[in-house]
Amino acid sequence: MNDEDNIHKIKQATHIIHTANNLVAFTGAGISTDSGIPDFRSDVSGLWKRADIDPLEVASLFGFRRNPQTFYEWVRPLANTILNATPNSAHEALVTLETDGLLTSVITQNIDMLHTRAGNTNVYELHGHMRLTTCIRCYHEFDGVPILEQFLMDGLVPHCPDCGGVLKPNVILFGEQLPVRELRQAQEASKKCDVMLIIGSSLEVAPANQMPIIAKRNMAKIIIINLEETHLDHMADVVIHARAAQILPQILTHLQDVV
Numbered sequence: 001m002n003d004e005d006n007i008h009k010i011k012q013a014t015h016i017i018h019t020a021n022n023l024v025a026f027t028g029a030g031i032s033t034d035s036g037i038p039d040f041r042s043d044v045s046g047l048w049k050r051a052d053i054d055p056l057e058v059a060s061l062f063g064f065r066r067n068p069q070t071f072y073e074w075v076r077p078l079a080n081t082i083l084n085a086t087p088n089s090a091h092e093a094l095v096t097l098e099t100d101g102l103l104t105s106v107i108t109q110n111i112d113m114l115h116t117r118a119g120n121t122n123v124y125e126l127h128g129h130m131r132l133t134t135c136i137r138c139y140h141e142f143d144g145v146p147i148l149e150q151f152l153m154d155g156l157v158p159h160c161p162d163c164g165g166v167l168k169p170n171v172i173l174f175g176e177q178l179p180v181r182e183l184r185q186a187q188e189a190s191k192k193c194d195v196m197l198i199i200g201s202s203l204e205v206a207p208a209n210q211m212p213i214i215a216k217r218n219m220a221k222i223i224i225i226n227l228e229e230t231h232l233d234h235m236a237d238v239v240i241h242a243r244a245a246q247i248l249p250q251i252l253t254h255l256q257d258v259v
Helices: 003-018 061-066 068-084 089-099 114-118 144-154 180-192 210-217 244-258
Strands: 023-027 103-108 123-125 128-135 141-143 167-171 195-199 221-225 238-240
Touching: 003 195, 003 221, 003 238, 003 244, 023 089, 023 180, 023 210, 061 068, 068 128, 068 144, 068 167, 089 103, 089 114, 089 244, 103 180, 123 180, 128 144, 141 144, 144 167, 180 210, 195 210, 210 221, 221 244
Parallel strands: 023 103, 023 195, 103 123, 195 221, 221 238
Antiparallel strands: 128 141, 128 167
């Protein structure tokens, strides 16, 4: 797609956002790649594209319970990247949309906490986060950041100070159910919105990928900003295949022109 096509679609997206009464953003890993965090499925940087990684071995609940050391060794570079990452211009644009009264909530598949770090206040983290960690034996919760920082220093699997059980970050692994409260809130937000702005998601992971379908069934307009095609492009009102950090600031600029 050439720059002229992008400009036209950015103007279309701007008009839809400007006239929205209830705008909801749905984000995936692609919004955070400009913060240095790799995605999971792209051909270039996708974590699941690596031949030496079996997702069910390193990132499933069964695998974690059987051998937590394997999970922690896999997650170590990712955790280090996440803890040191900062929000990029795409995250900041969503904060501006919220501050300006246009954006009501963010539904995210990301575990990197960058939406809350940037300043969005109504965020539904469908796949969990690293903010907390939970003992898989006694289920006590602890502040996750210092525990991860300690692990990054010594490489030792963290254990519960109360019962000695293994501590697991509050991220959703394969084989785990999504957090019920966040899922229900996201579903409700999807039903009520009149515009859903989808950013940086391949829309391949269920049940999170049902949110755009719920929105569309309730007559919401759909805008997709993603580097690659998705299987839901055909139902969107506007599709822009580009980096979120490139497009969202341009939408903000155009919004200022129409105010």
